[in-house]
Amino acid sequence: MKKIINILLLTLCVHPSWAQFSANGSIEFTKVTSVKMNIQVEMGEEIEKNEYMKDYVKQLPKTKSVFYKMSFNKKQSHYFFDKDGPEKVPLWGGKDPASENIVVKNFSNNTITAQKEVYESNYIIQDSLPKYKWKILDEMRPIAGYNCRKAITTMDDSVVVVAYYTEQIMVSSGPESFGGLPGMILGLAIPRLYTTWFASKVNPGIEMGENEIKKIKKGKELSNEKLFKELQPKLKEWGKYGAAILWKIRV
Numbered sequence: 001m002k003k004i005i006n007i008l009l010l011t012l013c014v015h016p017s018w019a020q021f022s023a024n025g026s027i028e029f030t031k032v033t034s035v036k037m038n039i040q041v042e043m044g045e046e047i048e049k050n051e052y053m054k055d056y057v058k059q060l061p062k063t064k065s066v067f068y069k070m071s072f073n074k075k076q077s078h079y080f081f082d083k084d085g086p087e088k089v090p091l092w093g094g095k096d097p098a099s100e101n102i103v104v105k106n107f108s109n110n111t112i113t114a115q116k117e118v119y120e121s122n123y124i125i126q127d128s129l130p131k132y133k134w135k136i137l138d139e140m141r142p143i144a145g146y147n148c149r150k151a152i153t154t155m156d157d158s159v160v161v162v163a164y165y166t167e168q169i170m171v172s173s174g175p176e177s178f179g180g181l182p183g184m185i186l187g188l189a190i191p192r193l194y195t196t197w198f199a200s201k202v203n204p205g206i207e208m209g210e211n212e213i214k215k216i217k218k219g220k221e222l223s224n225e226k227l228f229k230e231l232q233p234k235l236k237e238w239g240k241y242g243a244a245i246l247w248k249i250r251v
Helices: 001-010 035-042 044-050 051-059 226-238 237-251
Strands: 024-032 064-072 076-084 102-106 111-118 121-128 137-141 145-157 159-164 184-190 195-204 220-222
Touching: 035 051, 111 159, 121 226, 145 184, 195 220, 220 226, 226 237
Parallel strands: 121 220
Antiparallel strands: 024 064, 024 195, 064 076, 076 102, 102 111, 111 121, 137 145, 145 159, 159 184, 184 195
């Protein structure tokens, strides 16, 4: 996973002196998941016992990319699925859960509203903004033309999250539910999920038009805690793979 992060950083970085200070604009993110490694680690024993699963894993690409966009200002950020990457991933059990999320963070009342599709069920999460306990480090890296500082936190004291944020974008937000740092998160890695998110382009001062932003549809409304309680019994029998799916949904 560390190798994947370094490769992505080298690919997506632009000289940081080009960056501007801003409190509104739009960002394009690329999410990359090591799908083959993920399923081999989480379902290793099951794969060895099942010839169908062995053949399925052979068809998987090493990585899969998904593209997202975000429009933001001081009042809110609106993050949403844009399109899938070019990699061909054979479907197994349907679309990857929570891969086409829409996440709206309201900074005026500290709330988050998120649309997440999980196995053909559409959920609308309404909750307060998550409060992550970040440890801010001295390490700096350039991402998409911005100087970014490294920070680390954990989800439920078990899943490590590494973020790179910039104070040059004066909005405390980032991909999915993440935020709570003194600036915008432009890089994110969750080794437990073999997944990274990195900004590929930032448009400072240029917000997206209403017709460009995907809106939240109707669905079953509940909190993050209630969603977890509803899905946990259904995914528990899937072992490590089911636990990984729960984490994907929770981010």
